[in-house]
Amino acid sequence: MNDTTTEFAPAAATVEEALLTRRSVRAFLPTPVPRAEVERLLALASRSASNSNCQPWHVHVLTGESKRRLTEALWKALDADGRVAEREYPFQPAPEDWEEPFRTRRRIFGEGLYRDTLGIAAHDAEGRLGHHRRNYDFFGAPVGLILTVSRRPLAGALIDAGLFLQALMLAARHAGLDTCPQASFIDFYPVLRRQLNIPDDQLIVCGVALGYADREHCLSGYRTAREPVGEFTTFHSGELG
Numbered sequence: 001m002n003d004t005t006t007e008f009a010p011a012a013a014t015v016e017e018a019l020l021t022r023r024s025v026r027a028f029l030p031t032p033v034p035r036a037e038v039e040r041l042l043a044l045a046s047r048s049a050s051n052s053n054c055q056p057w058h059v060h061v062l063t064g065e066s067k068r069r070l071t072e073a074l075w076k077a078l079d080a081d082g083r084v085a086e087r088e089y090p091f092q093p094a095p096e097d098w099e100e101p102f103r104t105r106r107r108i109f110g111e112g113l114y115r116d117t118l119g120i121a122a123h124d125a126e127g128r129l130g131h132h133r134r135n136y137d138f139f140g141a142p143v144g145l146i147l148t149v150s151r152r153p154l155a156g157a158l159i160d161a162g163l164f165l166q167a168l169m170l171a172a173r174h175a176g177l178d179t180c181p182q183a184s185f186i187d188f189y190p191v192l193r194r195q196l197n198i199p200d201d202q203l204i205v206c207g208v209a210l211g212y213a214d215r216e217h218c219l220s221g222y223r224t225a226r227e228p229v230g231e232f233t234t235f236h237s238g239e240l241g
């Protein structure tokens, strides 16, 4: 652990600590993250398991002017209501298609974030949009990542991408950095494809904000809960008969 990281947030010393302190950060300081550090984190994430060691992931790293240009293009599309109806990312239902218990969990998450933390009422569409907009500048993080996977080798490549993403987020925590995975970029995937020259054989998985959390921001107090282990686990005992 070096002084630059401790200045902003305590780094997680163990995997357990990294798991417990990782959360989606939605307010970052402008403090830059050196390119060598980004490369180190990506190298660590690439140690993730993948089916037959396919390593189907690809990462676009955006900083400075290139990040600003992408943000401008996305905001322009957002303001022109240019959200694509047909999402290319097949695993996020449209809002009306969420089923229980996921619908309730999603509502609790949204209320916790918008109403309780940001003070934005459910009917305040403008206020909600104002926060949502910040997704597209990676919540002020100095580094924006766009994670893609090859469509070619396996339908299961998204599993590999998920492992890569989690490893990256935990490695970041160990370095005193924070992240936010962001599927919201998928709403404007044609813009991403154009701006970053992403070929059609790559599926855009999500964006990831990477940087030092702004601990003074009201959003830094927001925490999400989890279901207890018994809710999602079935233990099959070892006794026969």
Ligand SMILES: Cc1cc2nc3c(=O)[nH]c(=O)nc-3n(C[C@H](O)[C@H](O)[C@H](O)COP(=O)(O)O)c2cc1C
Residues within 6 Å of the ligand: 022, 023, 024, 025, 026, 109, 135, 180, 181, 182, 183, 184, 185, 206, 223, 224
């Ligand atoms: C694939 C994926 C996409 C997500 N997309 C967004 C997003 O677009 N914007 C956002 O603010 N949070 C996004 N999140 C963060 C989730 O809301 C967050 O992980 C969840 O509420 C649990 O909170 P935690 O990460 O703080 O533990 C995403 C998370 C994942 C895994």
